[in-house]
Amino acid sequence: MNNILTIWQKEVKSYFVSPIAYALLTIYAVVSGFFSYVAVGYFLDRSIGAQAGRGGPMDINEWVIRPVMMNVGVISLFLIPMITMRLFAEEKRSGTIELLITSPIRDYEIVLGKWLGALTMYACILSLTLVNLSVLFLFGSPDWRPVATSFLGMLLQGGCLLSIGCFISNTTKNQILAGAVTFGVSLLMWTFDWFTGFKSDAWAKVLAYLSLTSHFEPFSKGVIDSKDVIFYVSVIALGLFLTTRSLESLRWRS
Amino acid sequence: MIKVEGVSKRYPGHTAVDNISFEVEKGQVVGFLGPNGAGKTTTMRILTCFMPPSSGTASVAGFDVMDQSMEVKKRIGYLPETPPLYPEMEVAEYLTFVGKLKGMGGNSLRKRVDEVSEKCNVADVRHKLVSKLSKGYKQRVGLAQAIIHNPEVLILDEPTSGLDPKQILETRDLIKGLAGEHTIILSTHILPEVEQICERVVIISRGKLVATDSMENLTNRMRGSEVIGLTVEGQSESGIVQEKLERVAGVSRVILKLAQDSSCAFEIESLQGRNIRADLARAVVEAGWNLTELRPVSMSLEEVFLQLTASEVSA
Numbered sequence: 001m002n003n004i005l006t007i008w009q010k011e012v013k014s015y016f017v018s019p020i021a022y023a024l025l026t027i028y029a030v031v032s033g034f035f036s037y038v039a040v041g042y043f044l045d046r047s048i049g050a051q052a053g054r055g056g057p058m059d060i061n062e063w064v065i066r067p068v069m070m071n072v073g074v075i076s077l078f079l080i081p082m083i084t085m086r087l088f089a090e091e092k093r094s095g096t097i098e099l100l101i102t103s104p105i106r107d108y109e110i111v112l113g114k115w116l117g118a119l120t121m122y123a124c125i126l127s128l129t130l131v132n133l134s135v136l137f138l139f140g141s142p143d144w145r146p147v148a149t150s151f152l153g154m155l156l157q158g159g160c161l162l163s164i165g166c167f168i169s170n171t172t173k174n175q176i177l178a179g180a181v182t183f184g185v186s187l188l189m190w191t192f193d194w195f196t197g198f199k200s201d202a203w204a205k206v207l208a209y210l211s212l213t214s215h216f217e218p219f220s221k222g223v224i225d226s227k228d229v230i231f232y233v234s235v236i237a238l239g240l241f242l243t244t245r246s247l248e249s250l251r252w253r254s
Numbered sequence: 255m256i257k258v259e260g261v262s263k264r265y266p267g268h269t270a271v272d273n274i275s276f277e278v279e280k281g282q283v284v285g286f287l288g289p290n291g292a293g294k295t296t297t298m299r300i301l302t303c304f305m306p307p308s309s310g311t312a313s314v315a316g317f318d319v320m321d322q323s324m325e326v327k328k329r330i331g332y333l334p335e336t337p338p339l340y341p342e343m344e345v346a347e348y349l350t351f352v353g354k355l356k357g358m359g360g361n362s363l364r365k366r367v368d369e370v371s372e373k374c375n376v377a378d379v380r381h382k383l384v385s386k387l388s389k390g391y392k393q394r395v396g397l398a399q400a401i402i403h404n405p406e407v408l409i410l411d412e413p414t415s416g417l418d419p420k421q422i423l424e425t426r427d428l429i430k431g432l433a434g435e436h437t438i439i440l441s442t443h444i445l446p447e448v449e450q451i452c453e454r455v456v457i458i459s460r461g462k463l464v465a466t467d468s469m470e471n472l473t474n475r476m477r478g479s480e481v482i483g484l485t486v487e488g489q490s491e492s493g494i495v496q497e498k499l500e501r502v503a504g505v506s507r508v509i510l511k512l513a514q515d516s517s518c519a520f521e522i523e524s525l526q527g528r529n530i531r532a533d534l535a536r537a538v539v540e541a542g543w544n545l546t547e548l549r550p551v552s553m554s555l556e557e558v559f560l561q562l563t564a565s566e567v568s569a
Contacts, residue, residue: 002359003354006351010351013342013343014340014342018342094339094341095334095338096339099334099352099399101303101304102302102303102332103327103352104324104328104355251306252306
């Protein structure tokens with residue numbers, strides 16, 4: 001447990017002493033700020049229509065917060081590879097992996113510490129969204145519960161991509177390669193459910209089930225469904241398990 | 255303290271380490287000697303549990319590197335060829351991090367960080383970023399990292415490579431200073447280093463063990479016969495001179511080194527324990543040639559090493 005904490009601390013610190021953390025936070029702040037602004041703009045436009053008696057009921061949760069949270073997912077798709085690409089690739093390139101492996105700590109402690117470090121970085125980025133949403137709470141009275149579940153969903157979904165990124169970073173010394181592959185895999189997992197648009201056979205169903213987005217939908221509506229939580233947690237566990245095994249295999253191959 | 259028995263490490267296509275066995279007593283400083291690519295790093299990585307051997311067993315302080323790797327790792331301090339440093343950390347912060355990895359904590363760790371920074375002469379850069387350090391400092395921080403948890407065994411992979419002469423001396427002194435408390439294995443391809451620091455040598459070449467012996471025995475073993483450099487002027491036929499020299503009593507071998515115009519240079523090996531210098535001089539003068547050079551060629555560890563590793567190659 002202490003070892004996980006040690007690694008976690010080191011990882012979080014290394015994000016924040018390098019420009020990575022600040023660059024990612026800035027990119028996220030600007031892009032998510034823009035998205036939020038646009039969502040609010042649409043909402044205002046609609047509200048004028050609603051005053052004139054057209055359109056359905058106005059719901060700030062449904063019309064502003066949910067689209068914003070869906071978009072946050074899209075931004076994280078781009079940011080997560082940048083968070084995970086250095087995790088192992090850098091240690092392998094600089095040789096510090098030798099220090100970790102020859103220290104009396106277990107492989108899974110290294111992996112877990114690193115993943116938690118990346119998750120912390122991701123949570124910091126996500127929390128910037130709260131700044132945008134807090135404006136809505138200042139001037140309106142949205143329901144806070146879907147916001148809370150959305151954040152939980154985002155963290156779980158991010159956790160999946162982070163654990164996959166962790167594994168990919170462990171398979172190479174090259175950070176750029178790790179980032180690119182992670183991005184590709186993330187994008188695919190994001191869009192698997194597109195199949196159901198034109199196909200309804202078993203394969204399409206399986207792929208749709210593996211899609212990260214379809215499991216996020218309930219969260220964004222304020223529903224915590226155990227089947228989605230189990231899906232996310234098992235993908236995270238799989239990613240971390242693969243990372244641990246590939247860390248072990250490093251010894252047999254190198 | 256360290257026991258290596260029949261250890262091999264095979265990769266598809268080549269064998270990095272081939273059936274090596276040796277033992278190291280507690281408190282000894284052992285030099286691990288071999289040309290680049292001989293398998294030094296591989297052997298060290300096996301001892302530090304970085305990778306398992308393909309066959310054979312190795313144990314440190316009685317613990318097997320395969321089955322009890324946690325116990326082994328606790329007792330080993332390891333400095334890889336490139337010190338495993340995090341450039342974004344400050345020196346003291348880095349040493350604290352490594353200390354925690356090795357299972358230390360609290361006040362004792364804080365005290366130990368101060369101690370090792372003093373010992374390794376890095377106390378003055380404690381609050382500098384590792385990335386801003388010179389190569390010599392980085393190497394010393396690497397050493398400090400290896401001894402932070404006061405391990406019984408220290409494994410140092412080419413601790414002086416890439417340093418300038420002053421830094422090399424400093425690092426050697428540092429290692430000598432550590433010798434009393436720890437059992438040390440250090441690898442190098444710089445021979446004087448071994449002569450200065452180590453009590454025992456393990457020589458490997460192409461993954462095979464060539465010799466393992468104490469420093470003294472090893473040089474004595476090779477020093478039984480004398481080699482003499484000799485230059486003769488006044489005879490352009492080097493063959494005639496060579497023939498003449500070969501007939502001198504006590505000469506075992508004459509090698510032509512250089513033949514120019516009217517002078518030729520030889521290296522002459524004597525039989526065990528024979529002094530042939532006077533006889534050689536007389537033979538040359540009697541033949542009516544000029545003896546322009548006669549000097550003993552000393553057998554340095556360098557040649558011992560070359561002989562040992564070369565004969566292994568040709569065998």
